Amino acid sequence: GQNIDQPTEMTATEGAIVQINCTYQTSGFNGLFWYQQHAGEAPTFLSYNVLDGLEEKGRFSSFLSRSKGYSYLLLKELQMKDSASYLCAVMDSNYQLIWGAGTKLIIKP
Amino acid sequence: GAVVSQHPSRVICKSGTSVKIECRSLDFQATTMFWYRQFPKKSLMLMATSNEGSKATYEQGVEKDKFLINHASLTLSTLTVTSAHPEDSSFYICSARPLVTGGLEEQFFGPGTRLTVL
Numbered sequence: 717g718q719n720i721d722q723p724t725e726m727t728a729t730e731g732a733i734v735q736i737n738c739t740y741q742t743s744g745f746n747g748l749f750w751y752q753q754h755a756g757e758a759p760t761f762l763s764y765n766v767l768d769g770l771e772e773k774g775r776f777s778s779f780l781s782r783s784k785g786y787s788y789l790l791l792k793e794l795q796m797k798d799s800a801s802y803l804c805a806v807m808d809s810n811y812q813l814i815w816g817a818g819t820k821l822i823i824k825p
Numbered sequence: 826g827a828v829v830s831q832h833p834s835r836v837i838c839k840s841g842t843s844v845k846i847e848c849r850s851l852d853f854q855a856t857t858m859f860w861y862r863q864f865p866k867k868s869l870m871l872m873a874t875s876n877e878g879s880k881a882t883y884e885q886g887v888e889k890d891k892f893l894i895n896h897a898s899l900t901l902s903t904l905t906v907t908s909a910h911p912e913d914s915s916f917y918i919c920s921a922r923p924l925v926t927g928g929l930e931e932q933f934f935g936p937g938t939r940l941t942v943l
Contacts (some may be wrong), residue, residue, distance in 0.1 A: 749931075758918050758934040759869070803868060813859075813932065817868040 718742045720816035722804050727822045728794055736789045736802050736819045744809020750778050750789045751803040753818065759803055762789070791821075799823045827853050829921050831935035838909055839943055845905045846938045848919030854899035855921035859932060860892075863916045875902050899924065909942045916940075 719741045728734040740748070747766040751759035765771055765780035765787060777790040789802055804816040828851040838844050848858055857876050861869040873894050875881040881894035893905040902921075906913055916939055920932040 756916070756937075756939070758937040760934070761931065764931065812871070812874070815868045815871075820866075 718806075718808065718814050720804055720806060720814055722802075722816040722819045724817070725820045725822065727824060728791075730794055730796060730823055730825050732794050733790065733792050734794060734821065736791075736804075736821065738787045738789070738804035738816055740785050740787070740804070740806045740814070740816075742806045742808045742814055745782060746807040746809065746811055748778075748780055748787050749805045749807070749813070750776075750787075751805065753801045753803055755800075762802075794823050796823050796825070827921075827923060827933040829919065829933045829935040831919055831938050833938060834936060835939045835941075837941045837943065840910050841908055843905055843907045844909055844940060845903055846917055846919075846940075848902045848904070848921070848935050850900045850921040850923075850933070853921075853933075854924040855902075856899070856924050857922045858896060858902040859920045859922075860894060860902075860904050861918045861920070863918060863937075869918065872904075906940065909940070911942045914940055914942045 722738045749764050750762040752762050753759040763778035765778050770779045775792045780787045801818040801820050803818045805813045830849045832847045860872045863869050871884050872887045873881045873883045875894045875896040877896045877899050883889045891907055896902040916937050918937045919935045922932050
């Protein structure tokens with residue numbers, strides 16, 4: 717079966733760095749997405765990785781290792797507004813998104 | 826950037842009534858639109874995939890007669906929850922995949938519709 721695993725909840729301090737991990741097992745792979753979702757709102761796109769390596773976009777970076785079925789989202793210089801759920805999603809061979817359950821990130825002052 | 830709208834954003838209805846939710850891609854054409862539902866503190870669950878001009882493909886366990894999907898044009902898809910019951914109360918989110926992606930199979934999400942059935 718297809719499976720996406722990510723931690724349920726993480727806590728970090730304002731100004732610090734946090735890494736959210738995601739492991740996956742899917743039928744085929746056409747890229748991995750990270751989305752941010754604030755409570756009561758729809759997800760917003762953060763990053764897309766299809767090749768191994770690190771993609772950096774401002775305070776956010778995303779890493780992919782296809783051989784290990786592993787990705788992480790790195791958030792630097794955390795701000796209170798970064799408190800949200802972070803969803804990992806993999807696009808399978810049918811170009812369908814398989815979603816993880818999301819990681820709730822709590823930022824403390 | 827690509828914008829997807831949903832209407833209404835919130836709806837409260839009585840049990841047994843039907844509710845229609847519209848999903849529109851405002852500045853691009855979408856070959857495919859997706860309908861998700863999300864329960865509190867849970868991830869998105871894909872309900873169905875709709876392609877313009879053809880019947881929607883429903884995920885296992887989703888009743889096609891209860892959740893009617895019409896993808897009338899390349900910019901509009903509608904989800905009708907028929908004979909709604911309290912257990913249908915949820916956050917319904919649509920997303921749209923552009924006609925031309927340039928290699929990135931990205932989906933753009935609407936803001937969601939909060940349905941409460943009394």
